[in-house]
Amino acid sequence: MDLKAALRARRRAVGMGWLWLVCLFHLAASLEEILLDTTGETSEIGWTTHPPDGWDEVSVLDDKKHLIRTFEVCNVAEPGQNNWLRTHFIERRGAHRVHVRLRFSVRDCASMRTVASSCKETFTLYYYQAETDMATQDLPEWREGPWTKVDTIAADESFSQVDSTGKVVKMNVKVRSFGPLTRRGFYLAFQDSGACMSLVAVQVFFYKCPAVVRGFASFPETFAGGERTSLVEAVGTCVADAEEASTAGSSGVRLHCNGEGEWMVAIGRCTCRPGYQPANDEGACKACPTGSFKAYVGDATCRLCPAHSHAPVPGSSECACQSRYYRSASDTSDTPCTGTPSAPRDVSYEIIGSNVLLTWRLPKDLGGRKDVFFNIICKVCPTGSPGPCVRCGDSVQFEPRQVGLTESRVQVSNLLARVQYTFEIQAVNLVTELSPEAPQYAAINVSTSQSVPSAVPMMHQVSRTTNSITLSWPQPDQPNGVILDYLLRYFDKAEDEDNSFTITSETNMATISNLSPGKIYAFQVRARTAVGYGPYSGKMYFQTLVGGERSEMVQDRLPLIVGSALGGLAFLVIAAIAILAIIFKREKKRVA
Numbered sequence: 001m002d003l004k005a006a007l008r009a010r011r012r013a014v015g016m017g018w019l020w021l022v023c024l025f026h027l028a029a030s031l032e033e034i035l036l037d038t039t040g041e042t043s044e045i046g047w048t049t050h051p052p053d054g055w056d057e058v059s060v061l062d063d064k065k066h067l068i069r070t071f072e073v074c075n076v077a078e079p080g081q082n083n084w085l086r087t088h089f090i091e092r093r094g095a096h097r098v099h100v101r102l103r104f105s106v107r108d109c110a111s112m113r114t115v116a117s118s119c120k121e122t123f124t125l126y127y128y129q130a131e132t133d134m135a136t137q138d139l140p141e142w143r144e145g146p147w148t149k150v151d152t153i154a155a156d157e158s159f160s161q162v163d164s165t166g167k168v169v170k171m172n173v174k175v176r177s178f179g180p181l182t183r184r185g186f187y188l189a190f191q192d193s194g195a196c197m198s199l200v201a202v203q204v205f206f207y208k209c210p211a212v213v214r215g216f217a218s219f220p221e222t223f224a225g226g227e228r229t230s231l232v233e234a235v236g237t238c239v240a241d242a243e244e245a246s247t248a249g250s251s252g253v254r255l256h257c258n259g260e261g262e263w264m265v266a267i268g269r270c271t272c273r274p275g276y277q278p279a280n281d282e283g284a285c286k287a288c289p290t291g292s293f294k295a296y297v298g299d300a301t302c303r304l305c306p307a308h309s310h311a312p313v314p315g316s317s318e319c320a321c322q323s324r325y326y327r328s329a330s331d332t333s334d335t336p337c338t339g340t341p342s343a344p345r346d347v348s349y350e351i352i353g354s355n356v357l358l359t360w361r362l363p364k365d366l367g368g369r370k371d372v373f374f375n376i377i378c379k380v381c382p383t384g385s386p387g388p389c390v391r392c393g394d395s396v397q398f399e400p401r402q403v404g405l406t407e408s409r410v411q412v413s414n415l416l417a418r419v420q421y422t423f424e425i426q427a428v429n430l431v432t433e434l435s436p437e438a439p440q441y442a443a444i445n446v447s448t449s450q451s452v453p454s455a456v457p458m459m460h461q462v463s464r465t466t467n468s469i470t471l472s473w474p475q476p477d478q479p480n481g482v483i484l485d486y487l488l489r490y491f492d493k494a495e496d497e498d499n500s501f502t503i504t505s506e507t508n509m510a511t512i513s514n515l516s517p518g519k520i521y522a523f524q525v526r527a528r529t530a531v532g533y534g535p536y537s538g539k540m541y542f543q544t545l546v547g548g549e550r551s552e553m554v555q556d557r558l559p560l561i562v563g564s565a566l567g568g569l570a571f572l573v574i575a576a577i578a579i580l581a582i583i584f585k586r587e588k589k590r591v592a
Contacts, residue, residue, distance in 0.1 A: 031207065031261050032099075032205040032206070032207060032208075032261070033093070033095070033205060033206050033207075033208050033223075034203065034204070034205045035090050035091070035092065035093065035095070035098065035204040035205055035206065036087065036090050036188075036202065036203065036204035036205075037202075037203045037204075038069065038201050038202045038203070039068075039201045039203065041068070041069045042059075042066070042067045042068065042069065043069070044057060044069065045057060045069050045071075046088070047071070047085055047086060047087050047088065048085075048086040048135070048137065049083070049084065049085050049086075050083070050084040050086075050137075050142045051083065053075075054073055054075065054081075054083025054084065054085070054192065055071050055072070055073045055083055055084075055085040055190075055192065056071065056072050056073065057069060057070070057071050058070055058071075058072055068200075070198050070199060070200050070201075071085055071190075071198070071199040072197070072198045072199070073085075073192045073195065073196075073197060074107070074195075074196035074197070075192075075194065076109075076112060076118060076119045076120075076194055076195070076196050077118075078118065079117070079118035079194065080118075080194075081118075081120075081192060081193050081194040082142070082191070082192075082193065083191070083192040083193075084142045084189055084190070084191055084192075085189065085190040085192075085199070086135065086187055086188070086189045087187055087188040087189070087202070088133075088187075089130065089132075089133035089135065089185050089186075089187060090185050090186055090187065090188070090204060091184060091185040092181050092183075092184065092185050092186065092206075094223055095179075095181060095206035095208075095223055095224075096179055096180050096181055096206075096223060096224065096225050096226035096230070096232075097177055097178070097179030097180060097181065097206060097207075097224060097225065097226045097227065097228070097230070097259065098177065098178065098179060098181065098186075098204055098205065098206045099175055099176070099177040099204070099205055099206065099207070100125065100150070100175065100176050100177070100178075100188065100202065100203070100204050101173065101174070101175045101201075101202075101203040101204075101205070102125075102153065102172075102173070102174045102175075102176075102199065102201070102202060103171065103172070103173050103199075103200045103201040103202075104123075104153075104155070104171075104172050104174075104197055104198060104199050104200055105155075105158075105159060105170070105171055105172065105197060105198050105200065106121050106155035106158045106159075106172065106195055106196070106197045107121075107158060107159060107160070107195075107196035107197065108121070108158040108159060108160040109121055109158075109196075110160065111160035112196070118194050119194055119195070119196065120192075120193050120194040120195040121154065121155050121158055121195055122152050122153060122154045122155070122193070122195065123152075123153050123190055123191060123192050123193070123195055123197065124149060124151070124152050124153065124190070124191040124193070125149075125150040125151055125152075125153055125176055125188065125189075125190060126144070126147035126148060126149055126150060126188070126189040126190075126191065127147070127148055127150060127178055127186050127187065127188055127189070128140050128146060128147050128148065128186060128187045128189070129148075129181060129182065129183040129185070129186045130183055130184070130185060130186065130187070131183050131184045131185075132184065133185075135187060140187075147189055148178070150176050150178045151176050153174055153176070155172045155197075156172055157170030157171070157172055158170065171200070177228070179226040179227065180225075180226020180227065181226065188202075188204065206223065206224065207223075207224040207259065207260055207261030208221055208222060208223045208224060208257070208261050209221065209222045209223075209224070209232075209234070209255075209257035209261050209262065209263050210261075212255075212263060213239060213282075213283045213284075214236075214255065214263070214266070214282065214283075215236075215253070215266060215269035215270060215282055216238060216239050216242040216269065216270035216271055216272065216278070216282055216283075216284075216285060217236030217237060217238055217239065217242075217253045217269065217270045218236060218237050218238075218239055219234045219235075219236045219255050219263070220234060222234040222257040223257070224257055224258065224259050224260070224261050225257070225258075225259060227259065228259045229258075229259060230258070230259050231256040231257070231258055231264070231265060232256065232257045233254055233255075233256055234254065234255050234256070234257060235252055235253070235254055236252075236253040236254060236255060236268075236270070237253075238253065238270035239270065239283070239284055239285060240284070240285065241272060241273055241275075241276040241285040241287070241315075242270040242271060242272050242273060242276070242285045243270060243271065243273050243297060244268065244269075244270050244271075245268070245269050245270060245271045245297070245298075251268075252267075252268060253267070253268040253269060253270055254266070254267040254268060255267075271297055271298050271299055272285035272294070272297070272298070272299065273285070273297055274294055274295055274296060274297060274317035275287060275288055275293065275294055275315040275316055275317040276288065276294065276315060277294055277300070277301045277302045278299050278301070282299075287314040287315035288302035288311070288314060288315055288316055289302065289314055290311060290312065290313065290314055291304060291305055291310065291311055292304050292305065292311060292316070293305060293311050293316040293317060293318055293319050293333075293334075294317065295317055295318055295332070295333040295334050303334065305319035306319065306334060306335060306336040306337070307336035307337065307368070308321060308322050308325040308336055308337040308338070308339070308368070309321050309322060309325070309336065309337045310322060317333070318333035318334075319333075319337075321337035322337065324339055324435070325337035325338060325339050326338065326339070326431035326434040326435065327431070328430035328431050328434070329430075330430065331430075336368060337368075338367050338368040338369045338429070338431055339365075339367035339368060339431070339435075340367050340427075340428070340429065340431060340432045340435050340437070340439065340440065341363040341365060341366050341367045341369075341372050341427040341428070341429055341432075341440060342363040342364050342365040342367075342427065342440050343363060343425075343427060343440040343441055343442045344360040344361065344362070344363055344374065344408070344425045344427050344441070344442045345360065345361040345362070345363065345364060345442065346360060346361045346489075346502075347359070347360040347423075347425055347442045347443075347444045348360070348444075348526065348532075348533050348534070348535055348536070349423075349444060349446050349452065349532065349533075350451075350452065350534065350535045351446065351448065351451040351452065354413065354414060354415050354416075354417070354448070355411055355412060355413040355414075355415065356411070356412045356415060356421075356423075356446050356448075357409065357410075357411050357412075357535075358376070358409065358410050358411075358412065358423055358425065358444070359408060359409045359535070360374075360408050360409075360425055360442065361408060361497075361498065362408065362498055363427045363440070364498075366429070367429055367431070369429045369430065369431070371429050371430050372427060372428070372429050373403075373404050373405060373406060373427075373428050373429065374404075374405040374406075374408070374410075374425055374426060374427060374428070375402065375403045375404070375405070375425075375426040375428060375439070376398060376402050376403075376405070376410055376412070376423060376424070376425060376426075377391070377423070377424040377426065377441070378391065378392035378396055378398075378402075378412065378421065378422075378423055379391060379392065379421065379422040379423075379424070380392055380419060380420070380421060380422075381420045381421070381422050381445075382420070383419075383420045383447075389422055392421070395414050396412060396413070396414050396415065397412070397413045397414050398410055398411070398412055398413075399411045399412075399413065415448050416448065417448050417449070418447075418448060418449040419447075419448050419449075420445065420446075420447050421445070421446045421447070421448070422443055422444070422445050422446075423443065423444050423446060424441045424442070424443045425441055425442050425443075425444075426439040426440070426441040427439065427440055427441070444532065445532065446532070447531055451478070451480045451531065452480060452528075452529060452531050452532050452533060452534040452535075453475075453476040453478065453479050453480055453481070453483065453526075453527040453528070453529055453533075453534035454476040454477055454478040454479075454480070454534055454535075455476060455526070455534060455535045455536065455537050455538075456473050456474070456475070456476055456486070456525045456526065456527060456534075456537040457473075457474060457476070457477060457537070458473060458474070458537070458540070459471050459472070459473045459523055459525060459537065459540045460472050460473065461542050462509065464542065464543075464544055464545055465544065465545055466517040466518075466544055466545045466546070466547055467513065467514060467515050467516070467517065467544060468511055468512060468513045468514075468515055468544070469511070469512050469515065469521065469542050469544060470509065470510070470511040470512075471488070471509065471510055471511075471512070471523060471525075471542070472508055472509040473486075473508050473509075473525055473537075474508065475508060475527065476527050476534060479527065479529065480529060480531070480534075481529035481530060481531060482529060482530070483527045483528070483529060484506075484528050484529060484530065485504050485505060485506045485527075485528055486504070486505050486506075486507075486508065486510070486525050486526065486527055486528070487502055487503075487504055487525065487526050487528065487533060488502065488503050488504075488505060488510050488512070488523065488524070488525045489501070489502045489523070489524045489525070489536065490502075490512055490521050490522060490523045490524070491521065491522055492516075492519055492520075492521060492522075493519075493520040493521060493522050493541060494519075494520075497522075515544050516544065517544055517545065517546055517547045518543070518544060518545070518546040518547070519543065519544055520541050520542070520543045521541065521542060521543070521544070522539045522540070522541055523539070523540050523541075523542065524536040524537050524538070524539055524540075525537050
């Protein structure tokens, strides 16, 4: 096959790989900005050649019979070839460094033995920068001086013959880059020194990093730098409802575009502001839905409102407290709202000379807080005549203190004799001052002219069943008046004292029902006169029968625990005397 026939066969074969070439360029274009592309040209491209009989622009058909344009040269018969092909003026459009992708085929010089000594399998790529399209037929000169050499391009694969279908077996794809570019545009030139080749496609492009949202920051489209190792910095802007995260030494949010058009080296970041949470893989900040909140800047997600609070609108940074619920100054926005405590319970007193000891139990409702305190308000009320009560004078002392008590007891001293006092025990916590309502309190009247009854000395178990216990007790050693009734308090030993129950009895005996089998219960009792209740007795423990045991009378058994040793001894002495009297009567009758 002669050289012209081989060239014609190669032209036909160009089209066989055309479809693959188009696909390759299309995929690459998703990361590239194209400046020049001959793959879609069907009419004359019109590049300048020197000399005129060097490079030749020809049309060939691809595998779908579509016309494409190529440039060919095959002056291999004579040595010293210097054939130039120059592109039109290419504007760089802001590119700092450009890349040239070449697709070409080269005839194997060994297959052309008659010209092997002068044949080449390479060509050279040049570029020339200019501010305007100033090239003529003779300028820039056709030599390396004014042109800047990019590289000598060698074929990895060359063809020596064409198969039966006319398809060239081997094709070459090479990419070369150059820069930095500083002028408006440039020309490319291809120098042939004696090769038999076809330049099938030329594509000139530059890399750029696409506009991107990363780390809640938006970065603009950024061109790659002028050097292969360049990193071009881009300043980001936080997306809507995001703000720059505070980090040591941070000076803005930045990304860097490398020479291949890839983002890398992130510095700083943005994050969603309060009331907004991450969305779209750190691409946006979304408002917290109604009923949820986010209190702080960061990447955390929204949380449901804590107890007794609500968020009626989207994008809430905290949940507002519901009516009659509050947050103290020390509470954070993600803590539940709390209320004020109810009044203290079971206030009692004991007069000791000119002093009175006040005791009480915790409120039933602490308002959802643990920081409950007590304040004591002392008032003097007129006796026997109408009139308002007035605050006690400064001479009245409170131990340990009058305000901010943490224990459920206080001793009041320096009281006047035969005076009617009223003590109000307020329950407060850290949100009481935020409430428009006055603190809840329990009041008790104390008259220093007569004392309340002393403590009941002991209790005695009369009988028991699986669900009830019957108890009796003597009256206080110092009743200080007529006993009106008794108040019995009891609770499961295994539970807290605040879960106690009370019953009232007009006699010194009571049956406590609805108990659990085999349980140990604690009992206390106190007496009441017209003056008021006396103090509770000491705790005494009694146990119900276990299921299956028979009911029993235990009048002759001692209580399990005695609260007052002296009172218990007196009660036992009286019981012993009564038993001896019965025995004495029986003996007397028998003798008679």
